[in-house]
Amino acid sequence: MTRLLTLAFAAMFLLDPRLAVAQDAQAGKRVFNKCSACHAVGPNAPNKIGPQLNGLFGRTAGSVEGYTYSPANKQSGITWTEETFANYIKDPRGAIKGTKMVFAGIRNEQEVRDLTAYLRSFAADGEPQ
Template sequence: MKRLAFCAAALVIACQSTAFGQDAEAGKRIFARCSPCHAVGPNAPNKVGPELNGLFGRKAGSVPGYAYSPANLQSGITWTEEEFTAYIKDPKGVIKGTKMSFAGVKNEQEVKDLVAFLKAFDADGQPK
């Protein structure tokens, strides 16, 4: 009986860590919503929005060759998971005057997965 209870508890924990953790592969599917405007990976170009390689730890408005809005340039943001999470949920609410017209990703798990996907790329677009 103890063995059965232990196995059941282990199964619950395993399912929770998958359900509530970060899943880069799922994040890749979420990024498909972003890809019309943003790119990641080797030789990723700026599009309607800047490329997102090495996003975390980077200062907002700092990708060479991209014409940022004054609001983004003056935001003072250095992208952390927390900053990005708030921003991707409500871009215009976090940086008033941003040119990003995306309504945001509202689902917590989708945001976590998107973060995991973006964290998988270094500043040169190489997989970490």
């Protein structure tokens, strides 16, 4: 019976690859540790070396009040979606030439998905959603 269940679960992952690459906000919280020296999220999150990231998705790049962005970032024309964020976070300087963000990037696809889930869990006011 155990072997049958194992085979059934394996078949599910093979037939529906989305199940194998699900987002995990808790794992994303751990990935965010790579970002937390420069960015904050949550209630009353301040701008630090980088802007706070509450309500990131749907926001226009370069638009957080009180943060001084590079001209390249302000003029990028980017509206943050899961796709634009994934492209950016893998190679910030390659995605926006002239950005002042000095970060090597997160290239692991699962870490990017998990980080996205974690950031999505914060509304614009920093409250959990």
